[in-house]
Amino acid sequence: MNAGVIGATFVVAGFxxxxxxxxxxxxxxxxxxxxMLPAQAAAMLLVPSFVTNVWQLFAGPDVRALSRRLWPMMAGITAGTVAAASFIAGGGGVWAVAGLGAALMLYAAAGLLAWHLPVPARHERWLSPVIGAVTGVVTGGTGVFVVPAVPYLQGLALQKEELVQALGLSFTVSTIALAIGLAREHAFAIDDLRASLFAVVPALVGMWIGQRVRGCISGITFRRCFFVCLLALGVELSARAFV
Structure with missing residues (x-):
C-alpha cells in the first residue's frame, strides 16, 4: 500500500x-x-483512532461523571466487539466488506434524514447495555464504531460538550476493544502497529486543520456532503459482494 495514499486518507479522516x-x-x-481487507484496514486505524479519541475525551468537562453514567454501554461495546472480532479477522471475506458497506449506508442515511430519537431517562438503564452490545457486534464485524451508538448518544439529554465527550468515550472504548479482539484472533501484528503509528501524524494534522476551519464553513452543508460521500462509499463496498 502506497504510504502517500495512507497519509492522504488519514489527513482527510482527521479533517x-x-x-x-x-x-x-x-x-x-x-x-x-x-x-485492502477490512481486518487490515481496522488494524491500521487503531492507533490514530485511539490518540484522537483520547484527545477528544479529555477535552470535555467531567469524564468521571460521564463514565459513571455510560459504563453499562461501554461494557456492552467491549463484550460485543471482542466476541464479534472473529468475523472481520477470520473467514468473513467479502461479506465483511459488504457488512462494512451496509454500516456506512445506514449511518449515512441516519445523518441525511436527521434521525433523532429521544431516549426517555427511565429506559436508559436497560437500553444502554443493549445499544452497547449491538454497537460492539457491528464494530467487531465491520470496524465501524458509529451504529447505533451515535444516534443513541444523540438521543440522550446531553449538553453539546458532554455529547462530544461521550462520543470520544464510546470511540475510545470501541478502539481498545477492537484491538483486543484483533489481537485475540492473531490479526494484529507488529507490521500493522508500524503502519498504524505512521498514520497518527497525518490524522492529527487533519484534525488540527479541521478544528481551525470549523467556524469558517457551514456545519450543515459539510455534514450533508460528508454523509453523501459515505453513502456512495457504502454502496460501492456493498456492491462488491455481488460482482
Missing part, C-alpha cells in the same frame, strides 16, 4: 473529525476498505 467531532474511523475504514 472530518476535526470539523464534526467524529468520522475518523468511519472515513478511514470506508476508503481503505476499497483497497
Amino acid at each position: 472530518v473529525k476535526g470539523v464534526t467531532g467524529m468520522g475518523l474511523p468511519t472515513v478511514a475504514m470506508g476508503v481503505l476498505g476499497t483497497l
